[in-house]
Amino acid sequence: MKYQIPTGLFDILPKDPKEEWRCSPIWTYVESQIREIAQDFGYLELRTPIFEKADLFLRSVGETSDIVSKELYLFQDKGERLLALRPEGTAPVMRAIIEHGLLNQGRNQKYFYIGPMFRYDRPQAGRYRQHHQFGIEAIGNRSPEQDVEVITLLYTLLKRLGLNNLEIHINCIGDRSVRDAFKHALKDFLQPHLAELSKESQARFETNPLRILDSKNENDQKLVKGAPSILDFINDENRLHFEKVKELLDDIGIEYIVNPQLVRGLDYYNEMVFEVVSSDLGAQSSLGGGGRYDGLLKMMGGPDVPASGFGSGIERIIQAVIAQNCPLPVEPRPTLFLIPLGETASKYAFKLLQELRQQNISAQMDFTGRKVGKAMQMANQVRAQNVLVIGDKEIETGFAELKEMDSGTNQRIPLDSVVRILRILETSGPYLAYLEEMEKPFESKDDAQFFMQKVHRTLEQTKMMTEKFHQQIAELKGLIEESEE
Numbered sequence: 117m118k119y120q121i122p123t124g125l126f127d128i129l130p131k132d133p134k135e136e137w138r139c140s141p142i143w144t145y146v147e148s149q150i151r152e153i154a155q156d157f158g159y160l161e162l163r164t165p166i167f168e169k170a171d172l173f174l175r176s177v178g179e180t181s182d183i184v185s186k187e188l189y190l191f192q193d194k195g196e197r198l199l200a201l202r203p204e205g206t207a208p209v210m211r212a213i214i215e216h217g218l219l220n221q222g223r224n225q226k227y228f229y230i231g232p233m234f235r236y237d238r239p240q241a242g243r244y245r246q247h248h249q250f251g252i253e254a255i256g257n258r259s260p261e262q263d264v265e266v267i268t269l270l271y272t273l274l275k276r277l278g279l280n281n282l283e284i285h286i287n288c289i290g291d292r293s294v295r296d297a298f299k300h301a302l303k304d305f306l307q308p309h310l311a312e313l314s315k316e317s318q319a320r321f322e323t324n325p326l327r328i329l330d331s332k333n334e335n336d337q338k339l340v341k342g343a344p345s346i347l348d349f350i351n352d353e354n355r356l357h358f359e360k361v362k363e364l365l366d367d368i369g370i371e372y373i374v375n376p377q378l379v380r381g382l383d384y385y386n387e388m389v390f391e392v393v394s395s396d397l398g399a400q401s402s403l404g405g406g407g408r409y410d411g412l413l414k415m416m417g418g419p420d421v422p423a424s425g426f427g428s429g430i431e432r433i434i435q436a437v438i439a440q441n442c443p444l445p446v447e448p449r450p451t452l453f454l455i456p457l458g459e460t461a462s463k464y465a466f467k468l469l470q471e472l473r474q475q476n477i478s479a480q481m482d483f484t485g486r487k488v489g490k491a492m493q494m495a496n497q498v499r500a501q502n503v504l505v506i507g508d509k510e511i512e513t514g515f516a517e518l519k520e521m522d523s524g525t526n527q528r529i530p531l532d533s534v535v536r537i538l539r540i541l542e543t544s545g546p547y548l549a550y551l552e553e554m555e556k557p558f559e560s561k562d563d564a565q566f567f568m569q570k571v572h573r574t575l576e577q578t579k580m581m582t583e584k585f586h587q588q589i590a591e592l593k594g595l596i597e598e599s600e601e
């Protein structure tokens with residue numbers, strides 16, 4: 117029997133020449149950028165399980181939403197509890213906040229999560245039955261600044277990854293009473309065209325008419341063109357908030373498009389909603405979306421505290437990074453590849469390998485006992501920076517040749533100093549990156565002054581170190597001369 121992965125799922129392999137976006141190094145890189153930006157903006161990680169009691173999603177996301185009505189992975193466990201694989205991350209985070217009384221530690225809490233979400237939808241490029249989301253939830257703050265921080269966090273992440281051609285769509289959908297009034301007006305407008313709408317939109321006419329506005333069907337899109345705008349229904353408070361959000365975005369030079377048809381597919385939103393779309397992704401163009409959801413915590417039995425956040429599909433981010441040829445970090449290379457010749461050398465090298473690894477040095481070793489030529493090929497394959505061949509002779513003399521693979525040069529080094537020498541090689545990397553940064557032209561006088569101070573300090577330290585080296589070398593020379601006499 118041949119096992120195959122279920123439809124709509126995918127594996128992430130170290131290398132996949134056909135599907136570059138499914139290669140693990142790029143996932144690791146994007147996830148590390150996500151963690152970094154979350155930390156820079158002050159968001160802490162909150163992990164929740166991948167399944168919850170089904171009721172959590174039915175009540176919070178909304179029973180008429182696609183995610184719940186059509187796409188939920190529902191199952192009963194052996195105790196006959198009705199459970200669901202999580203289709204999104206907001207409701208579980210709210211559940212955890214209430215369950216652990218996290219708001220007792222302060223009413224302002226900022227969380228982020230990265231993890232798989234499950235939606236039973238028709239799979240296509242950019243849409244999977246298991247996708248991975250990076251999401252943030254900022255609790256306790258109703259200010260427009262908070263909304264703009266949420267938008268800019270996603271936008272800054274995408275810019276840091278090198279993405280262009282991004283569009284930020286924003287809208288204000290008011291509170292429930294606004295949406296109820298708007299729904300009536302929208303239905304009145306659509307009623308005469310009901311028969312012309314797509315089947316999906318016809319089904320939504322009664323259950324969730326707002327979603328007809330963001331239907332992907334071309335004919336539906338034409339029909340809703342002249343529909344009333346929700347922005348004509350929002351109240352003064354909503355409008356003031358939305359104007360402030362736009363003003364703040366203008367102040368920091370982030371461009372946006374006000375899109376009155378953006379309604380989002382989940383029930384819990386109010387006021388500001390947004391989506392970041394990329395023209396490189398085809399039909400599934402949303403890199404992420406979210407907005408304000410002030411009533412959710414209270415509705416779920418928690419305190420009446422406002423909140424705002426977004427979720428973003430990591431698959432789509434990675435696909436956009438590849439489509440736009442954004443710079444990717446060079447894959448890390450092992451500092452050393454050890455090739456032992458013979459059993460004694462193998463024992464020696466294995467101990468050395470462990471010592472190097474304990475000292476944070478990235479090292480590998482040939483365990484197969486193959487000939488030097490073949491082992492060298494392996495070292496090349498893993499792109500080792502240096503190779504050390506250790507045989508009986510090397511163990512006897514205490515010296516071996518350290519081969520630098522890129523230049524092909526050899527340097528005789530004492531075996532006792534391997535760890536020390538490699539530590540120096542590994543730690544000089546960041547130092548070189550720092551020197552490179554110094555070479556770039558400065559943007560302002562303050563910039564230049566700041567770096568100047570740093571350079572002075574570095575030069576002083578380097579001078580002190582050089583003097584110390586001279587002293588140590590002189591001492592060693594003295595010792596050698598003494599032993600030769």
Ligand code: HAM
Nearest residue numbers: 204206243244247402403404405406425426427428429
């Ligand atoms: P969402 O718009 O349903 O929002 O999903 C967020 C993002 O997840 C989408 O913009 C898209 O990038 C990605 N995504 C969704 N479904 C799929 C799929 N089937 N395959 C691939 N990627 C997908 C939420 O889930 C809200 N919880 C976001 C939020 C957080 N709002 C406030 N806080």
